[in-house]
Amino acid sequence: GAGVSQSPSNKVTEKGKDVELRCDPISGHTALYWYRQSLGQGLEFLIYFQGNSAPDKSGLPSDRFSAERTGGSVSTLTIQRTQQEDSAVYLCASSTSGRPDIQYFGAGTRLSVL
């Protein structure tokens, strides 16, 4: 696709429910990143994929958070048993082997946990 696509754009859920956030990176981009942005914490790194493997998952805040990437393309970030502090904008980015330093971001998913 033309850019990084994230869905849904907005998600409202009840505390304790599980949610899945989807990221479709730019076609051909081998690296994929998840970040989250909240008022109190700013922009935080969550996890990085190179192909289907995750060399760096150091930013996942708890074992309620997991992510996978299949076929070297689409990635899903899953949050189990959501808590109110999980409310944030979740941003996905991808980069290409030609210019690995530069990350292209999607518009994000705004998650609200009630």
Added chain:
Amino acid sequence: SQQGEEDPQALSIQEGENATMNCSYKTSINNLQWYRQNSGRGLVHLILIRSNEREKHSGRLRVTLDTSKKSSSLLITASRAADTASYFCAPKTGGTSYGKLTFGQGTILTVHP
């Protein structure tokens, strides 16, 4: 990666004026990038300056890098209302070009028409 710290936290100017934002970091870097974010959503890459470069231009943007002071500045000349956004720097360390970016709190720029 290390976190950059942007200064000032907020900047308010009139259209046509220049805007300067600063970024400081702590350890040696490979490169430093600047990103813009509109309305709290996706970030857009603006410019990348490598550690062996001192200045770089892109349109109305001018970035400088002073590795001895561990600081960078982003200058937007002849600002427009559309430049209103948050601006983040991302200093990059490490031996690989891949890897996470670490952002500070950003500078919120407001350009009044």
